[in-house]
Amino acid sequence: DAKTTQPNSMESNEEEPVHLPCNHSTISGTDYIHWYRQLPSQGPEYVIHGLTSNVNNRMASLAIAEDRKSSTLILHRATLRDAAVYYCILRANNNNDMRFGAGTRLTVKP
């Protein structure tokens, strides 16, 4: 998988939007952008994924840059339960594994 770069940590206030950035300058044309998060003492959970177009689901939105070299996970209204480590991962169609980086630790302040 191509490498991704994320800030080590971010802080947000409750009820405010959060924008979590991810750089993936070496992304290839067949790489999908996946986001997972891991709450304390739990297994990771899927958040969202996309290829080229922006994506929305119940949990979040994914904004993908036109050149696909970066993306942003958007939590529209952060809650205390959103405090977690967020991982941005690239997965190619012909690649079998799913390798995680260090992720971004999001702290949500009341």
Next chain:
Amino acid sequence: NAGVMQNPRHLVRRRGQEARLRCSPVKGHSHVYWYRQLPEEGLKFMVYLQKENIIDESGMPKERFSAEFPKEGPSILRIQQVVRGDSAAYFCASSPERNTEAFFGQGTRLTVV
């Protein structure tokens, strides 16, 4: 965490014993991934299996570690002759196809004493 079951949740082993970690994927999922996570660290890929086949084991130590995903039954991660450094949380994930959403279990926390 829709349906991936890992057991046991906690496992204590003495140095030199064997640890067997089980993972039952979501029904119908044929792709299984195993990860190791040390305290305060990220998830390290270990092995990727597809029914009865090991597809990629590049993240798994060459010695003492093995994994299988038989036609019937759960996937098993086996660690022989455990050492203190094997103490970690081990997570399993499953997916129906390679590049789709993966579902993770709650993990097995192995402690070697």
